[in-house]
Amino acid sequence: MSQNNTFKAGILGTGSFLPENKLTNKDLEKMVDTSDEWIVSRTGIKERRIAPPSMTTSYMATEAAKKAIEDAKITAEDIDLIIVATVVPDMNFPSTACLVQANIGAIKAAAFDIEVGCSGFIYGLSIAKQFIENGTYKNVLVIAADVLSKITNWEDRNTCVLFGDGAGAAIVGQVEDGYGILDNFIGADGKGGMHLYMPAGGSRMPACEESVKNKLHTIHMNGQEVFKFAVNVMNTATIEVLNRCGLKPEDVDIFIPHQANIRIIDAAIKKLKLSKEKVFINLDKYGNMSAASVAVALDEALKAGKIKNGDIILMVAFGAGLTWGSTVIKWFK
Numbered sequence: 516m517s518q519n520n521t522f523k524a525g526i527l528g529t530g531s532f533l534p535e536n537k538l539t540n541k542d543l544e545k546m547v548d549t550s551d552e553w554i555v556s557r558t559g560i561k562e563r564r565i566a567p568p569s570m571t572t573s574y575m576a577t578e579a580a581k582k583a584i585e586d587a588k589i590t591a592e593d594i595d596l597i598i599v600a601t602v603v604p605d606m607n608f609p610s611t612a613c614l615v616q617a618n619i620g621a622i623k624a625a626a627f628d629i630e631v632g633c634s635g636f637i638y639g640l641s642i643a644k645q646f647i648e649n650g651t652y653k654n655v656l657v658i659a660a661d662v663l664s665k666i667t668n669w670e671d672r673n674t675c676v677l678f679g680d681g682a683g684a685a686i687v688g689q690v691e692d693g694y695g696i697l698d699n700f701i702g703a704d705g706k707g708g709m710h711l712y713m714p715a716g717g718s719r720m721p722a723c724e725e726s727v728k729n730k731l732h733t734i735h736m737n738g739q740e741v742f743k744f745a746v747n748v749m750n751t752a753t754i755e756v757l758n759r760c761g762l763k764p765e766d767v768d769i770f771i772p773h774q775a776n777i778r779i780i781d782a783a784i785k786k787l788k789l790s791k792e793k794v795f796i797n798l799d800k801y802g803n804m805s806a807a808s809v810a811v812a813l814d815e816a817l818k819a820g821k822i823k824n825g826d827i828i829l830m831v832a833f834g835a836g837l838t839w840g841s842t843v844i845k846w847f848k
Contacts, residue, residue, distance in 0.1 A: 524647035524687055525695025525847050526640075527589070527654070530582025531683040531814040532575045533801065534566040540676070547672040554676045559777025563679030563802035565664045573605045573614040575682035576660035579810075580619055583656065587686035591619040594686075595652035597626040598642055600635025600659040600806040602713075602835065603666055604628060615658065624656070632711070632834025633773050634701065635659050635806030636683065637842050641699040643687035658684040659806035666713060668733035677775070678734070679802035683810020694825075694847035699840065700756040707744060707837035710737040741837075742779065748839045749773075749783040753831050756841040764789055766827055769816060773832035774798035774808040783831075795821065805834065822846050 539562040540551035554560055566575065576599055584591060599612040612626035631638045636659035643655035660682035669675045687696075714720055715731035726732060749772065757763060764787045772780050774797060784794055795816045804811060809832050816822050824846060831841040 522648050522650060522689045523692050523695045524644040525690030526844065527686045527688045527690070528583045528585070528587025529683070529685045529814040529817055530579045530584070530586055531681065531811040532578035532582070533681045533811070534564045534570060534575070536565045536567065537562045538565045543676055546669060547675060549672045549676060557778070558677060559798055560676065560802045561799045564681055566662045566680040570662065571605045572601050572603050572660050572662050573611050573618065575662065575680070576601070576611060576615050576658045576684070577618040579660065579682040579684040580615055580656055580658055583684035583686050584619070587688070589654055589686065591621040592623060594621040594624045594654050594656050596643070596646060596655045597621060597624050598639045598655065598657050599628045600631065600639045600657070601628060601661050602630055602632055602805060603661045603663060611660070621656070631806075631838045632836055633775065633803070633805045633808060634832045634834040634836070634838040634840040636810040637699065637830060637832050637840030638701055638838070640685070640687060640696060640842055641701050641840065644696045644699065647687055647689060653688060655687045656684060657687055658682065659810040661805040661807055663734070663803070663805055666733050668730050670730070671733075673738055674734050674736055677803050679804050681801060681804040681807040681811050683807045683814055685810065685813070690847045694845045697843045697845055698756055698759040699842045700752055700759065701838070701840040702752070703836045703838045705836065707740065708835070710740040710744070710837065711735075711835040742776070744837055745775065745779045745833045746782045748833050749779065749831055750786045752839045752841040753783070753787060753829065756843050757829070760843045762827065762843065767793060767829045768826040769822055769828050770794045771809055771812045771816060771828065771830045773834070774801065774812060775803045806832075808832070824848055
């Protein structure tokens with residue numbers, strides 16, 4: 516394929532996978548000192564999906580990928596690159612993307628993981644866009660998958676109510692000019708990295724008896740600081756990407772925000788002066804699934820018929836790093 520040709524990148528198909536087991540707020544009342552009323556009022560979450568002990572990130576990613584491939588009407592052998600966004604890989608190496616490649620038989624595909632927390636799906640779309648539009652690749656599989664239940668401290672009532680497991684995937688390929696991914700805006704503020712992190716398991720603190728005993732292989736979060744960051748960056752990242760596209764908030768047909776907390780989403784809607792009817796929300800059913808949140812929400816919105824040809828889709832997310840990402844898509848199908 517010539518490097519001199521320019522193509523427009525867009526999403527050709529989507530898929531998602533969710534474990535069957537549901538953990539409700541009533542279930543959590545039996546585990547920690549909390550209540551359904553407290554969780555719903557502060558987060559908007561009513562239940563979340565929890566993977567069984569034997570289920571891996573690569574399994575969920577593979578199942579979501581298969582559905583996206585089918586939806587795009589291509590085969591696994593048509594895929595040139597696999598990008599998996601995850602913070603809970605099956606293991607440090609090989610990458611989860613390589614495991615997925617083997618699972619689906621994408622024998623021609625390069626594969627790698629990215630680790631940017633909840634912003635991962637949008638980061639992945641941004642990377643895929645470059646490969647498609649410079650003519651290097653024709654089909655890129657972007658997957659966001661996490662089994663956060665396996666790194667959640669189920670004794671910490673401030674964090675254990677927030678997270679769930681899931682996977683979403685998209686095939687990025689060539690679409691007609693004027694459609695597809697119009698632009699992305701991704702960024703990071705590493706100074707805030709310690710507001711949302713897992714202390715142990717890396718080179719800084721390798722696994723040992725003490726690290727396991729002290730639950731240092733679980734999510735640690737400064738909720739107040741993350742909340743302030745999220746409310747601010749949801750607004751700035753949205754305005755920035757819309758400006759890059761020459762659009763205004765009122766031009767958006769459907770807004771898919773990261774499904775972390777209803778208060779953060781409500782604050783973003785208020786600042787952007789968006790109609791609530793344009794906002795897709797499913798965090799009440801799934802909680803925060805990290806990078807998979809936006810990916811699953813996009814797939815559900817499409818399957819529910821909420822997105823039609825020519826619609827302007829705005830997606831925005833924030834996550835560990837601290838990171839953020841926003842993207843605008845003019846839907847083509």
